[in-house]
Amino acid sequence: MQFDRNALEALESRYRAALINSVSGYKPANLIGTANAAGATNLAVMSSVVHLGSHPPLLAMVVRPGGDERHTLANLLASGEYSINHINQSIYRQAHQTAARYPADQSEFDATGLSCQWLDGFSAPLVAEAEVKMAMQLRQHMPLEINGTHLVIGEIVTLLLPDAALRSDGSLNLPAADSVALSGLDEYLCGESLARLSYAKPGQPLQELASDE
Template identity: 40%
Template sequence: MKYFNADDIKQMHHLYRINLINSCTGYKSANLIGTKDKNGNSNVAVFSSVTHMGSNPGLIGFFTRPTTVIRHTYENIKETGYFTINHINSSIIEDAHHTSAKYAKTVSEFDTTKLSEIYKNDFFAPFVDGCKVQLALSFLEEYHIKANDTILVVGQIEGLYVDNTALVKDGFIDLSTINSATINGLDAYAVPQKNTRLEYQRPKAGYKTRDEK
C-alpha cells in the first residue's frame, strides 16, 4: 500500500495533490444547484459537496470555494435566499459536468447545455428538468471555514420531489433504481447499480452497552 505523509502531500505537484485529496474520501454526491438572481438570470452548477445535516428540520449543507473570485451560485443564494438541489443521473452527466465552466453572470448554463430549467409551485429558483430527485431550499445560515477560506452554506428543505419508482414504503429513496450518479474526485462519475440495506444494529448479547459503562 502506498503511503503519503504530510510532507509528501505538501510537496506534491498541485494537480496530483488536488486529484489525490479530492478522491481519497470516496464517492461523493453528484448534484446540480440551481439559482436565479433578482434580474432573472438563472444559473446551474455542479457540486460534489452536498451533505445531509439533519432531518427535523430537514437541513442540507454544501461547501463553496473562497469568494476571492466570483461565485454566481453563492451570490444568487445570498441575494434571493433560495436555491434548488437536483440529483445528476446517468443521462445528463456530460452536460452536468460542463456547468463547471466559468461563464459570465448573464450567461445561463441552461443555454449552453441541453439541461432545461423548470419552475414548480411558484418556487423562485429553477429546478433541472428530468432530475429524479429535486429539493427546494431556503438559505438559513453560513459558516466561514478559516482553515481554507471556504464557506459552508446551510439551507432548509422547503419542498422535495422524488420519482415514484425510487420511493420505498419506509421513506427510503433507492437511488440505484433511477441511475443517480456519484462523483469520484473532481471529474470521474459512477452510477451505482445496487443497494444493500442492513437492519438497525444493537449490541451483541454479553457485551456492555454505553449506558452500562
C-alpha cells in the same frame, strides 16, 4: 503507498488536488440551481452536499467562492433560495459541462441544453431533467476562515422524487432513481446495492433487509 504531511505538501498541485478530492470516498453528484434578482439563471455541479438533520430537514454544502461557484454563492445569499438536483445517467455530461467558465450573462442552462423547472412562489430554477430535486431555503451561512470556503445550510421546502424509487419505509433507492456519484474531480459512477442491513444492536446478528422493500 503512504504519504505523510511533507510528502502531501511536496506534491505537484494538480496531482494533489486530484488525490485529495478523491480520498473522502464516494460523493453525491448534484446540480445547484440559482437565479439573480434580474431572473438570470445559474447552474453549477457540486459534490459537497451533506446531510445535517432530518427534523427539520436540513442539508449543508461547502461552496468555494472562486471560479464557477461564485455566482451560485452570490445568488443564493441574495435570494435566500436555491435548488439541489440529483445528477443522473442521462444528464451527467451536461452537468459536468456546467463547470466551464461561461460569461456571467450566459446561463449554464442555455449553454448545456438543460431545462429550467419553476415552482410557484420559488425564485430559483430546478432542473427539469433531474428525477430527484429539492427546493431549498437558506437557513445559515458560515464562512470557514480556515481556507476561505463557505458552509451553506438550507432547509428542504419542496422535495420531488420518482414514485418508483421511494421504498415503503421512506428510503430512496438511488440506483432506481438513476442518481449518480462523483469521485474526485471528474469521474461519474453508478451504484449497485450490496445489501440493506438491519439496525445494529449489541450481540445480535445483522439481518439483510429486502432492497426493494
